Amino acid sequence: MGEPHVLLLGAPGAGKGTQSKRLAEAFGIEHVTTGDALRSNKDMDIGHMDTEYDTPRAYMEAGELVPDAVVNEIVKTALRSADGYVLDGYPRNLDQAEYLSEITDLDAVVFLDVSNAELVDRLTGRRVCDDCGANYHVEFSPPENEGVCDGCGGELIQRDDDTEDTVRDRLEVYEENTAPVVDHYREKGVLVEVDGEGAPDEVFEGISDVVDDAAN
Numbered sequence: 001m002g003e004p005h006v007l008l009l010g011a012p013g014a015g016k017g018t019q020s021k022r023l024a025e026a027f028g029i030e031h032v033t034t035g036d037a038l039r040s041n042k043d044m045d046i047g048h049m050d051t052e053y054d055t056p057r058a059y060m061e062a063g064e065l066v067p068d069a070v071v072n073e074i075v076k077t078a079l080r081s082a083d084g085y086v087l088d089g090y091p092r093n094l095d096q097a098e099y100l101s102e103i104t105d106l107d108a109v110v111f112l113d114v115s116n117a118e119l120v121d122r123l124t125g126r127r128v129c130d131d132c133g134a135n136y137h138v139e140f141s142p143p144e145n146e147g148v149c150d151g152c153g154g155e156l157i158q159r160d161d162d163t164e165d166t167v168r169d170r171l172e173v174y175e176e177n178t179a180p181v182v183d184h185y186r187e188k189g190v191l192v193e194v195d196g197e198g199a200p201d202e203v204f205e206g207i208s209d210v211v212d213d214a215a216n
């Protein structure tokens with residue numbers, strides 16, 4: 001078998017990004033996110049796809065949502081060029097899950113299980129430096145001085161995305177569109193759940209064990 005193909009699922013705030021990065025480093029595989037894949041394929045020719053614009057860049061510059069079909073194509077390109085990968089943030093809905101099953105085989109599907117209350121705490125506590133972009137959390141990784149960046153002295157702000165109302169909206173969208181994806185893999189009997197509420201190192205160990213098992 002080649003390098004492992006891993007799908008990491010979980011709600012916003014479950015820690016997918018952090019854990020995917022560590023996994024990619026530990027196993028020497030690519031960390032594939034829709035956002036990164038889009039950015040690195042901005043100029044892909046999609047003229048044949050009967051879309052409004054000829055490139056993903058044109059959608060982004062127009063401030064419009066890139067259509068599902070284009071996102072699918074870009075994910076396919078990213079996965080093809082990766083030997084092994086951890087996929088993070090895709091599929092977001094059942095249609096995408098269906099598409100994914102046509103373009104690749106998964107060795108491990110891991111779900112990071114975190115309660116809603118914990119997700120809300122994590123997401124609403126995020127602060128980011130307005131100057132250098134460093135990330136903090138009021139509870140889990142506070143700066144030395146409240147509201148001030150340790151690195152550059154800049155002001156720490158809460159992104160609009162992280163206010164309580166927006167967070168609840170994001171979690172609702174997840175519940176509606178992406179939770180069925182989790183159920184889909186659970187019904188297929190391939191989903192492995194990892195407790196996502198422990199310390200990051202413990203969570204990482206849990207995920208690594210699943211990937212190790214799948215790779216052997």
Ligand SMILES: [Zn+2]
Nearest residue numbers: 129132149152
């Ligand atoms: Zn800063």
